[in-house]
Amino acid sequence: MTENFSPIIGIDLGTSNSAVAWFAEGETKLITGAQEERLTPSVVGIDDEGHLLVGATAKARLVSHPHLTVASFKRYMGTGKTFTLGERQFRAEELSALILRKLKADAEVALGCAVTRAVITVPAYFNDSQRKAVKAAGQLAGLEVERLLNEPTAAALAYGLADSREQKFLIFDLGGGTFDVSIVDMFEGVIEVRASSGDAWLGGDDFTDAIRQWMVTHSPDLSIDEPQLSAELTLLAEKLKYQLSTQDIAKGHFTYQSQNICWELTNETFSEACSGLLSRLKKPVVQALQDAQFDVSQLDHVILVGGATRMPLVRQLVTRMFSRFPRNELNPDEVVALGAGVQAGLIAEDRALDDIVLTDVMPYSLGIEVARRDGNKIEDGYFTPLIERNAFVPVSVVQTFSTLNDNQRKIDISVYQGEARRVSDNLLLDSMSINIPPRKAGDVSVDVRFTYTLDGILEVECKVIGETTTSTMIVEKAPGTLSQEEIIERLKLLDGLKQHPRDVPANRQLLAEAAKRYEQTLGERRQIIDNYLVQLEQALNHQDLRAIAMARDELRQVLDQFDDGM
Template identity: 40%
Template structure:
């Protein structure tokens, strides 16, 4: 048991949720308004000194679109900053996500009457190293340690596994507001082993919303002769109407869209339109096809077939659209599971993982069984267990270095850790100098799955040196890769033959130092 509550957080693109594990129970914690999820929306006052989060932020978006931020999760891990109030104030994605997490933390502390010092936070399975580092930093800005970064499909499957005693092969189809993940997970005697994962961090329910927005804007231009592109207040009202139409079409065959007094260049327009479900599904068929194609690629890589899947688990609010269930049912010739709430499964699974880490009791229906399989020589010890429950996840993307082919002087990508390798994992490779008396060696670290070096993402680049002067090819340089249970990479390099045994450890260049995070935390706007 720990002195701080055992907490799991689903930091979502559209909505976020927080769950608490205690005494064998896992509960979703309501926010101050009594809702079980909180919109991942941040709004600021005119001087960006105070912030609103959730429904309050959403409600003021039409009047202050330049001071309201949606879907910040899509920018995590990037160098992009978000400008507030025109170009007056600038925030990083980590700061905005930190504000959302801080609000969740405050509401949960008020509900529990306890201080939260740590939590397990979920991310899309296909998040890369930078995006995972950014999520950990957002947690630090919110005022707590991220005990673990866990993949959303894995968390959802764990939540599902708490309610079944059967061993199964599960496909987690996770379509959130901004991201899509598909993961194959084997449940065997309490061991949750991720076999493989695939996904797209730029594909989600927001894209279905935008399809309706584009349909509406084309209709408005055709019927009223105006193009509202770039008119933020009008665009915000159209986006809200499009999102409501998508929700309506989940339970109805038609949606009536009404936008009275839409302001544009000093005039007002009354917008009315009717959108049929079958029209909407035709408009977005290519988006749905992308998710199925990613699932098919997942099966091919893992050596599985659709017939080898025992159950399909739908996760994420966007899976409530009828076309998702219909297409999945047709593809697998069976209906997906309705066992868990798609909006809450990820947070519940995150809290279960927090319980495992903190040696808390899990719900009694957790499947029992044998201990974890023995790790091979290339693996570090497995995750902690409680009630015979073990999580074994995989690397979402390959990791390696950029090297030069000395025969043709062409750069190439040398993979050190293959994607879908179980984590935590460590591996190494040996390299040497390319010139006589070379005193430094450059080591560029990449992430990606393309054969072409330039199509992969450069995570970091560093120099090892000074090295003793030796003839070309004599030096023995060992580069080690360590991918931890959070999916975060650490790289070290050393001159094996050097008497001192130099070793340099690096982190992604994207990361912030503790001092930088402390300053950012102090400067965060006050949450109202």
């Protein structure tokens, strides 16, 4: 790699697992971690000494140390909810940042250079606050987020690159915590997302919880109020769910207060326990088809994305809905990361992607609050959309509004996101006031323009007709998201977290470099590298910082000497 090389990586920040990829040599490649793992569990914890644990090591302690471990926090991005981890409180953005830092470090080891730029995927139905929270997490992780990419759109990119013929398909993306549907039209190298819908509170975790509730219902003596017991039952419920992916009956055993409790769960019983969840899967599909003005018969393929689509009852539901078997030849756990890697290649203007064009849509409507006159009565609180859901982005729309009161001196512009008629049922993003000349009702009109960019930034322009000045507002600070000052403050706190020495990027980078050099050499040189590697590994295991520094310097000197032709 050259010194000026600055790769862009693609990251799937998932509820259950996360992954990182980059585009090279005409294809997307997943980047593996220190143990050659392709997926990183989205779990964060601390050990008994207060060292930070991320990924598989944290997941291994979910049951044994639930008070020191946190999982399934992605749903709460942008909500302000906090999670207790030891003696500290963390927001979902901070926990996500720790996952992103781990993926960033893996990429730096694999690529042999610093990584500061990334494409990060988000559920298509994430609202504005949640999307800004993902950007904040990227910033906390030391990444410049080049683009937020909708997860089903990422999957479409991965499949589009693998199969470039003209076709129309529906992406059915059921992950650990969210559900998305996108209708995609692909022709002549153009991948056009026609419509997206979804449910940001529906995923594989809910199916696991349905099994856990069924277990408790059939064993009333169990109390899920105990954190340790709840964690153990959740783990067992997850195992039962996995069993049903490959067999007709799942069996579980559990010892509680000297009692041996047994469960037998069939796919039929599982389907009954999840009937409400299965019904919720249908609504976004119908909505997306309606918005895209597509009929089921026009679809060439239905593509399954997300680990939760491995459940037979989900595949059966999809098969019945579309009267065809869905496609899933690309690993449903990895396809979103692969697509993120393609998007990273597009941004980097990789020549292999010269013929690929991607268009995406707004998954929700954006508008303002308006008032209506009914006789002598004026009633406010109504929502008027300017950019309607599933409009192609980037997009710029203008509408004209007039005053309702005589001698009105200002107009309040309140920006909302949602689909409801009343603003009280939508999400307030920001507001501004503009001064206007006092005249009779209806004599003053204002042009309100919404411009939404690919980067997820909404610009609101207001211009009083007949005047020369324009008032502008950039909607960046959404409710529940961190301000720039808060990000800086929390970045300092995250930097203060203890890391196990073996997880320090500089140590991991040197170990990876030495291991690669070991593979390249033979004879005495190979033995020398191995000896110094063993010394560093032992020092890391004992967490003796002085011994680590000494062993690291000695190994560095050996590798440099070999470079000089020793």
